[in-house]
Structures are given as C-alpha cells and as structure tokens.
Amino acid sequence: MTEAEFEQLYTHFAPSLTRAVLALTGDLGEAQDVVQETFTRAWTRRATFSAIAEPHAWLRTVAMRLAVSRWRRTRNSARAWLLRRDEQDAGEISPDSVALVTALQGIPHAQRTAVVLHYLYDLPLDQIAEETSSSVASVKSRLFRARRSLAHLLTDQLEETPHV
Amino acid sequence: MSEDPGRDDTFGHDDAARHERVRAAFSTFRTDARPLPPTPVGRLPWVRARARRRRRSVLVSGLAVAVLAVGANAVVDGARHPGGSARIVPAGGPAAPPAPVAPPSPLPCADQGYYSTAVGHDTAALAVSDALHDRLLTAADLGWATAAPQAVSSAGGFPGTPDSAAYAAAGASSATAAGDGGDWDLSQTVVRMVPGAGAGAYAAAAALLTCTSPEHQVVVLTAGAQPTPWVGVKETTTVSDDGGTQVQWVVYARSQDLLTQLTVSFWGQQEAMDDAHLSGAWLQELAIAATTRLAGQAPTAPVGPPRTGG
Numbered sequence: 526m527t528e529a530e531f532e533q534l535y536t537h538f539a540p541s542l543t544r545a546v547l548a549l550t551g552d553l554g555e556a557q558d559v560v561q562e563t564f565t566r567a568w569t570r571r572a573t574f575s576a577i578a579e580p581h582a583w584l585r586t587v588a589m590r591l592a593v594s595r596w597r598r599t600r601n602s603a604r605a606w607l608l609r610r611d612e613q614d615a616g617e618i619s620p621d622s623v624a625l626v627t628a629l630q631g632i633p634h635a636q637r638t639a640v641v642l643h644y645l646y647d648l649p650l651d652q653i654a655e656e657t658s659s660s661v662a663s664v665k666s667r668l669f670r671a672r673r674s675l676a677h678l679l680t681d682q683l684e685e686t687p688h689v
Numbered sequence: 690m691s692e693d694p695g696r697d698d699t700f701g702h703d704d705a706a707r708h709e710r711v712r713a714a715f716s717t718f719r720t721d722a723r724p725l726p727p728t729p730v731g732r733l734p735w736v737r738a739r740a741r742r743r744r745r746s747v748l749v750s751g752l753a754v755a756v757l758a759v760g761a762n763a764v765v766d767g768a769r770h771p772g773g774s775a776r777i778v779p780a781g782g783p784a785a786p787p788a789p790v791a792p793p794s795p796l797p798c799a800d801q802g803y804y805s806t807a808v809g810h811d812t813a814a815l816a817v818s819d820a821l822h823d824r825l826l827t828a829a830d831l832g833w834a835t836a837a838p839q840a841v842s843s844a845g846g847f848p849g850t851p852d853s854a855a856y857a858a859a860g861a862s863s864a865t866a867a868g869d870g871g872d873w874d875l876s877q878t879v880v881r882m883v884p885g886a887g888a889g890a891y892a893a894a895a896a897l898l899t900c901t902s903p904e905h906q907v908v909v910l911t912a913g914a915q916p917t918p919w920v921g922v923k924e925t926t927t928v929s930d931d932g933g934t935q936v937q938w939v940v941y942a943r944s945q946d947l948l949t950q951l952t953v954s955f956w957g958q959q960e961a962m963d964d965a966h967l968s969g970a971w972l973q974e975l976a977i978a979a980t981t982r983l984a985g986q987a988p989t990a991p992v993g994p995p996r997t998g999g
Binding site for chain 2: 671
C-alpha cells in the first residue's frame with residue numbers, strides 16, 4: 526500500500542471512526558488521538574494491510590481496544606467535548622447528543638462498546654460478538670442492560686443539560 | 690423468535706421502547722457529529738515524519754557519501770567489529786556460501802533525532818513486477834505450514850536511497866505464520882539497483898538500520914560477510930506520537946546490485962506485540978536463506994516457523 530493509498534484510507538474511514546470513539550470516550554481530543562494511533566499502527570504494517578479482507582473492521586477493532594485502554598473516567602468529559610467543539614468550530618451539537626455522550630460514560634465499557642457498534646455502525650449481533658471476542662448471548666445481554674441504563678440516563682441527562 | 694444471530698430479537702415491549710429511544714439518540718448523534726474532524730492529515734505522524742525526513746536528507750546523503758568514499762575497490766558490508774571499526778572487504782571475487790560474522794556493535798546515528806526505519810526515512814515508492822519473483826523467498830524456503838507468501842502490489846525502497854531512479858526493478862511479498870498467541874508477519878522486498886549502485890545503497894541502509902538514537906534502539910543479532918553481506922537486528926522504536934514503543938526484526942542483505950529487506954513482527958489479535966521475542970539464531974537462518982535466494986540459489990533447508998528461543 527503506497528502512502529497515497531494509505532492517506533485515501535485515512536480520509537475515507539477516519540471521520541466515522543472518530544465519531545465512534547468520541548461516543549466511547551466522550552472526548553473529541555481523545556477520539557482524535559485514538560484514531561491517529563490506530564492509523565499509525567496500520568501504517569507500520571501497511572505492506573501487508575492490503576491483504577486484510579476488511580480493513581475497516583480491523584481499524585474499528587483496534588480503535589475500540591485503544592479507546593478502552595486509554596480510558597478516561599472523568600464525568601466531565603462531555604463538558605470537555607463541548608469546549609473542544611467550540612475551539613474547533615465543529616458545528617452545532619444538540620442537547621440530545623450531549624446527553625447521549627454523557628450517558629454513555631455512565632455504563633460499563635463492554636456495554637458501551639456493544640451499543641456503539643450496534644447503533645452507530647449498525648452491526649449485527651454476530652459481528653459485534655466477533656469483533657469484541659464474545660458470544661452472541663453476551664452481546665444480547667450487554668445491549669439489553671445498556672438500553673435499560675441509557676434510557677434512564679438519557680432522561681436524567683436531558684433534564685440536567687443546559688441548552689447550548 | 691428469529692434464529693438469525695444478526696438480529697437483536699430479545700427485547701420485549703418495554704425494551705422495544707428503550708430500543709427506539711436509544712436508536713433515536715444515536716441517529717441524532719450521528720447527524721450532529723458528522724462534521725467532527727479527525728486529526729488533519731498534515732498533523733499525522735507519518736506525514737510529519739515525511740517532513741522530518743526531508744530535513745534530514747542532507748545528513749543521510751552525507752553519510753552515504755562518506756561510506757562510499759572508503760574506496761573504489763572496497764565496500765563496507767555493514768559488519769563492523771565490536772568497538773566501532775568498519776570491516777573492509779575486497780569487492781568481487783568468486784561466489785562463496787553465506788557465512789556469518791561477528792555482529793557489529795551499533796553506532797550512534799549521525800542524526801540523533803532518527804527514530805524509525807519504518808517511517809523515519811524518505812522512501813522511494815516502487816512499482817512491483819514479477820521480474821524478481823525468483824529472488825523472493827518461496828513457501829518451500831520458509832517451510833511455514835500456514836500460508837505461502839502473497840504477492841504485494843507496491844513496495845518502498847531502502848532508507849538512504851529515496852530516489853526511485855536508483856532502482857531498476859522491485860518485487861515484494863508477505864507471509865504469515867501462526868505463533869503462540871498471535872501471528873508472525875513477514876514482509877520481504879527485493880530490489881535491483883541500477884548497475885553499480887548496490888553496494889552504496891546497501892551500506893547507507895545498513896548504517897541507518899544499525900545506528901542508535903534516543904528513539905531508535907537496535908540490537909544487532911546477526912551479520913554476514915562478502916560477497917553476500919547481510920545484517921539482522923531487533924529494532925525498538927519509542928516515539929509517543931508514533932503509537933509508543935514498537936518492536937520489529939529487520940534483515941538487509943545484498944548480492945551485487947540486488948538488495949532485500951525482510952521485516953518480521955508479531956501480532957496479537959489486532960495489535961503488534963511489543964514484548965515479543967524472536968530467536969537470534971532463527972533470524973540468522975532467515976537471513977542466510979534470503980541471501981542464498983537473492984544470489985539465485987535455493988536454500989539448503991527450509992527456515993521453519995519463527996522460534997522464540999535458542
């Protein structure tokens with residue numbers, strides 16, 4: 526894979542990956558760092574990267590793992606995201622999205638990963654199970670628990686989040 | 690109830706309502722977050738590395754010139770003796786079987802900001818053809834049970850020789866072998882330099898491979914002498930903006946104007962394992978096999994899968 530091909534790969538997949546990691550971490554800067562690190566790891570094996578059947582799945586899985594390993598357990602991460610959003614002129618963010626990112630920080634990371642893969646990437650359960658090295662039954666359980674918690678947390682967060 | 694494992698069909702009435710609630714929240718988020726940018730391309734590590742490489746090109750060129758200045762009838766084979774003195778071997782002469790020599794001690798890099806053979810040098814982008822495919826290690830040469838080497842569509846040149854006009858042809862392949870808890874990846878590139886450029890290109894590349902800086906640590910595990918010199922190292926790169934510590938094993942070898950580069954790394958389920966071990970004896974066997982194949986001969990025995998001990 527040439528440098529030009531690799532930069533095309535980055536341009537194509539990095540934005541959606543950044544959104545997903547942002548949902549996981551609640552911090553845009555952290556999401557950018559994780560995505561950058563993911564592509565750097567891909568870069569080091571670019572000679573064989575073209576042989577990977579589903580490069581987007583490889584990138585996604587590495588990014589999810591890096592996000593978990595770099596976890597920041599701050600309850601203020603959504604607020605940090607809002608501040609960074611202003612700095613980077615990222616556009617208008619609705620209170621609903623702030624509430625979702627904040628609520629996601631309140632559930633265990635395994636549930637968070639499952640729910641992000643399912644609702645943001647629209648992945649089927651069996652693929653989530655494969656990408657998270659778990660069973661379909663575990664994924665179902667995590668989604669069920671995540672929905673229950675998120676529905677509760679989203680209601681709470683929307684009541685607490687000021688308009689932006 | 691559906692048996693499709695891809696469908697989430699577990700929720701009852703209450704959970705169906707939650708499902709719709711969460712789905713709506715993610716739908717809004719997906720729209721809101723669409724403009725959120727990843728890191729701009731200009732700030733990415735490999736792009737920054739390219740800029741750093743350009744700044745270093747004068748230093749690298751100077752190093753290559755210094756190596757070439759050793760003499761018209763002698764070449765540096767990369768096998769410096771411990772203590773830092775260069776081993777000078779007469780060029781030409783009859784072909785001899787590859788033979789190891791004492792691995793040289795790494796020397797400080799001319800540029801102490803040098804940090805990686807993977808991204809720390811300007812690399813020529815080379816089109817790959819079948820012309821050199823008989824100089825790449827074959828499945829029989831490797832003797833790996835899991836996968837034969839696969840053809841690769843493009844390849845990079847050698848550090849220290851960024852001008853693609855210096856290369857007459859290139860071939861490349863990759864192979865994977867199952868290891869304990871992960872996979873070993875082997876990437877090989879073979880290039881034919883334009884006539885007379887092989888020795889200088891090899892010397893420049895070997896000098897960069899075996900030099901040390903705060904961010905580029907090298908243990909030289911094996912080396913060979915003329916007429917088919919090689920050098921094999923364990924290379925550790927520690928740069929935070931390149932993803933932290935990375936370990937790989939690299940072999941360079943030369944046969945006249947043919948050069949080969951082999952890179953070995955160990956991968957867990959998704960990530961390179963920075964605490965992996967590889968036998969120096971195995972790396973030497975790989976280097977000898979590659980050198981033999983580079984010279985147009987078949988290795989005497991398969992290398993076998995990567996070993997971590999011995």
